[in-house]
Amino acid sequence: MITYVSVGLLALLSLSIPVGIVLFLLGFGIDVFFSPFPLIKGLGQMVWSSSNSATLIAIPFFVLLGEILVRSGVAARTYEALDRWVSWLPGGLVHANVATSTMFSAISGSSVATAATVATVAMPQAERLGYDPKLFSGAIAAGGTLGIMIPPSINLIVYGFLTQSSIPQLFLAGLLPGILLALGFIVITVIICLIRPDLGGERRIFPLSQMLGALVHLLPIIFLFTMIIGTIYKGWATPTEAAAVGVAVAFVIAAFASGISFRMISDSLLGTIKVTSMIMLVVIGASFLNFTLSSAGLGRELKEFLEGLGLSPLAFILVVVMIYVVLGFFIETLSLMVVTIPIIVPLVVAQGYDPIWFGILMIVLIEMALITPPVGLNLYVVQGARKSGKMSDVMIGSIPFVCVMLLMAAALIAFPQLALYLPAALN
Amino acid sequence: MTDRFLTRLRALNRVVAVLIGIMLLACAGFVLLDIILRQLGSSFGGTDEVSGYVMAIATSWGMGYAMLELGHVRIDILRSRAGPKGRSLFDLASLMILAGTVSVIALRCWPVVERSITNMSRANTALETPLWLVQLPWFAGWVWFALMAWLTFVTALLMVLQGRFDASEAAIGVFAEEEAFQ
Numbered sequence: 001m002i003t004y005v006s007v008g009l010l011a012l013l014s015l016s017i018p019v020g021i022v023l024f025l026l027g028f029g030i031d032v033f034f035s036p037f038p039l040i041k042g043l044g045q046m047v048w049s050s051s052n053s054a055t056l057i058a059i060p061f062f063v064l065l066g067e068i069l070v071r072s073g074v075a076a077r078t079y080e081a082l083d084r085w086v087s088w089l090p091g092g093l094v095h096a097n098v099a100t101s102t103m104f105s106a107i108s109g110s111s112v113a114t115a116a117t118v119a120t121v122a123m124p125q126a127e128r129l130g131y132d133p134k135l136f137s138g139a140i141a142a143g144g145t146l147g148i149m150i151p152p153s154i155n156l157i158v159y160g161f162l163t164q165s166s167i168p169q170l171f172l173a174g175l176l177p178g179i180l181l182a183l184g185f186i187v188i189t190v191i192i193c194l195i196r197p198d199l200g201g202e203r204r205i206f207p208l209s210q211m212l213g214a215l216v217h218l219l220p221i222i223f224l225f226t227m228i229i230g231t232i233y234k235g236w237a238t239p240t241e242a243a244a245v246g247v248a249v250a251f252v253i254a255a256f257a258s259g260i261s262f263r264m265i266s267d268s269l270l271g272t273i274k275v276t277s278m279i280m281l282v283v284i285g286a287s288f289l290n291f292t293l294s295s296a297g298l299g300r301e302l303k304e305f306l307e308g309l310g311l312s313p314l315a316f317i318l319v320v321v322m323i324y325v326v327l328g329f330f331i332e333t334l335s336l337m338v339v340t341i342p343i344i345v346p347l348v349v350a351q352g353y354d355p356i357w358f359g360i361l362m363i364v365l366i367e368m369a370l371i372t373p374p375v376g377l378n379l380y381v382v383q384g385a386r387k388s389g390k391m392s393d394v395m396i397g398s399i400p401f402v403c404v405m406l407l408m409a410a411a412l413i414a415f416p417q418l419a420l421y422l423p424a425a426l427n
Numbered sequence: 428m429t430d431r432f433l434t435r436l437r438a439l440n441r442v443v444a445v446l447i448g449i450m451l452l453a454c455a456g457f458v459l460l461d462i463i464l465r466q467l468g469s470s471f472g473g474t475d476e477v478s479g480y481v482m483a484i485a486t487s488w489g490m491g492y493a494m495l496e497l498g499h500v501r502i503d504i505l506r507s508r509a510g511p512k513g514r515s516l517f518d519l520a521s522l523m524i525l526a527g528t529v530s531v532i533a534l535r536c537w538p539v540v541e542r543s544i545t546n547m548s549r550a551n552t553a554l555e556t557p558l559w560l561v562q563l564p565w566f567a568g569w570v571w572f573a574l575m576a577w578l579t580f581v582t583a584l585l586m587v588l589q590g591r592f593d594a595s596e597a598a599i600g601v602f603a604e605e606e607a608f609q
Contacts, residue, residue, distance in 0.1 A: 269448025
């Protein structure tokens with residue numbers, strides 16, 4: 001059954017059938033070939049119960065929030081402000097890319113949305129100030145991936161939904177690794193630019209008055225983050241309800257920043273529906289596949305397979321990491337997550353690992369998948385915003401950041417407390 | 428003629444998408460009010476339940492719009508290597524499989540609604556919502572998605588038969604990457 005699912009998955013995906021539909025087809029196949037009783041009778045109920053979910057409504061809310069902020073110009077002003085603060089470092093404006101990505105990650109649940117936002121505002125500056133296009137665009141592609149690590153995160157919501165783990169705990173667990181990754185990106189940029197100063201463009205030092213004056217432009221994002229995360233941890237709202245708070249605050253911010261028009265609202269809504277439907281088709285398909293897999297006895301089969309391998313827990317987790325790195329080259333990331341969670345997570349938990357910790361490790365690997373070719377959405381998003389130059393520039397520029405992510409994955413395996421300390425301390 | 432038909436389908440689904448977007452906004456407002464009320468010591472009760480229903484209905488009705496805007500993710504590894512004719516075959520086959528699968532889903536969703544109607548089932552919650560009341564629009568959304576998929580398929584098939592591979596690619600090809608969100 002494991003072989004059937006893996007081979008079938010790759011074959012159907014490569015035929016360019018939509019990912020969500022592939023998951024349904026595999027579920028139908030399991031029903032026909034592996035199940036003693038007809039599972040398809042449960043299809044309608046599965047589709048109903050997996051979309052009738054108050055948890056998942058956080059997805060359209062977080063997407064909408066991002067759409068509103070991009071369309072109101074808050075993103076561009078945040079970038080300018082951060083430029084004043086970090087451009088004295090070797091690497092100059094590259095650090096503003098990372099810093100802006102980090103801030104937007106704290107209000108956006110999506111990596112691609114974060115990368116798209118930062119790329120739109122940053123790219124015009126790169127040529128004007130003479131930056132190396134590789135390092136500059138690589139930093140945006142990589143920085144954008146923080147969107148799914150630093151809370152809120154759509155991917156962590158989906159992970160929590162599918163593995164029945166606590167979403168507030170997952171959010172807390174992602175915070176420290178997310179900040180460490182951002183610092184890692186900054187350190188690697190400094191190192192590269194100390195060795196090759198020509199890559200980093202001009203270092204610029206702004207007078208203190210300008211630095212302080214710029215702070216006001218960071219307030220909207222800080223305010224929004226505080227409102228979202230604050231209401232969750234004050235116990236006033238669930239992550240879903242906090243997303244609704246975020247939408248309301250984003251509207252207020254947009255009203256002050258640029259005014260709200262009917263056009264802007266309807267464009268934001270259309271973008272939101274498109275993204276949400278795409279995610280939900282995959283999530284509903286995965287729920288149905290999960291249902292058929294567990295009904296057909298995948299758990300037992302996996303346990304036998306695992307005992308047959310005779311791996312130690314550490315060797316096992318390294319194999320899992322390898323699998324994600326390789327699959328991450330080829331498969332779109334949310335799909336990769338949703339498809340593998342039902343198969344891999346039960347195995348990892350059976351080895352004695354914490355599902356919250358594994359969620360974070362998986363996010364690091366998924367972040368890597370976002371910037372590794374040939375299928376790495378963030379690379380395309382950044383290239384799309386560049387409008388000129390070679391695709392390979394972005395890919396090469398991302399390599400140093402992939403190394404940082406590998407180090408982060410190793411650090412998480414060596415020191416699980418990086419992820420687990422905050423959830424435990426604040427519980 | 429095919430182009431005009433497709434433009435109309437898109438326009439129609441854009442209206443649907445804006446309407447469900449407004450429904451989501453209303454739901455966000457409702458949740459927000461409830462949070463504020465709870466701080467004041469009272470509550471509507473049942474915001475969770477209502478959010479769930481809104482999500483189910485928004486999801487099923489948004490699918491057709493996402494399909495017409497090429498929003499559903501497809502892996503482009505083999506397809507991108509084919510010529511225009513080959514690509515259009517990939518697209519047609521993939522859309523036919525989608526339409527077939529979605530039809531099966533829609534058919535299998537009906538028994539859920541039927542059961543709620545015959546048993547007059549109510550949600551096991553404080554609101555005691557009659558389930559058919561929310562399941563009927565949810566089911567209709569899946570039927571709508573199936574209908575849109577078949578109509579788009581026939582339109583694109585006609586385009587390909589006329590040898591207009593560019594038009595078919597624009598109608599049912601793979602999403603433009605810079606617009607991809609996740």
